[in-house]
Amino acid sequence: MLKKVLLGISILIGVSILIFIGWLILILSAFGGFDKDYSVSELKENFEENKTEIYELKKYFNEIVPKNRIVEIEFKDNNTLGRFGIKALDSKSLIPNKTIFLDWNLKISTAKMDSIIKPIEWSRETLKKLKEKLDKVDCIQIESGEPTKIGFKRSGMGMYSFNVFSKPIQDKLIEEYKDSCRYILVNKKFVLEYGSGALGSQCLYNFD
The missing domain is CATH 1.20.5 (Single alpha-helices involved in coiled-coils or other helix-helix interfaces)
Known part of the structure; x- marks a missing residue:
């Protein structure tokens, strides 16, 4: 028994x-616990390989975003936006002061999406062209402003990004981008960033 x-x-x-x-x-x-982690070397290589197209993407995106708005957009695939947001800019400080819209997993070819992007004078063709430009530089996300943040790849909930500046970073801001964890200062016009998720590494690795 x-x-x-x-x-x-x-x-x-x-x-x-x-x-x-x-x-x-x-x-x-x-939560992407088995997703690939990217090293500083890989991020630098991607940027250098697509440098011209990345600056063209930055220019194009900031031209199609209204001057009084900040827009962030992430593509999950050709038919879905993983994330889409619109913020209002303060007219004096040019700092975002109000979230107008923010949502996840939005289907592109829908009347709902049409109504969301109509106030910023975008269309489905705009989204298609933007997706093509992101694909060309092997990236998935972009956020307007200075710097323009271009999302390279996700690893779980985290995002590897390029902060692309039009002018050299002001000296008073240099230290902010030299923490060697969330940010890696490559030069005064280009900073790597890792926005960590709930799991996995909290910093960029393989510094060189």
Whole structure:
């Protein structure tokens, strides 16, 4: 009788462990726990390979965004925006002071999307052209402003980005971009950034 009880307990513990491992794998997958991490070297290489097109993308995007707005857009695929947001800019400080719209997982070819982008005078063709330009530089996201932030790739909830400046960074701001964790200052017009998610590394790695 005792052997049967011990056997039953052993089986129960084994099943519980398997269930726990299964849930852990599921959670890690959902939050990108198995996604690729990118090194500083890889980010620099991508930027240098696509430098001309990246500056063209920056110029084009800031031209199509209204002067009194900040727009961020991330493509999940050709048919879906992973994230889309519009903020109002303070007319004097030029600092965002109000979120007008922010949502996730928006289907592009819908009347809802048409109504969202109409106030900034965009169309589905605008989104298509922007997606093509992002694909050309192997990136997925862009946010207007100075600097223009161009999202390279996600790893789970984290995002690897290029901060692209039109003019050299002011000396008083240099220290902000030299923390060697969230930011890597490559030069006065180009800064790498890693916005960490809930899991995984909190800093860029492989400094060189």
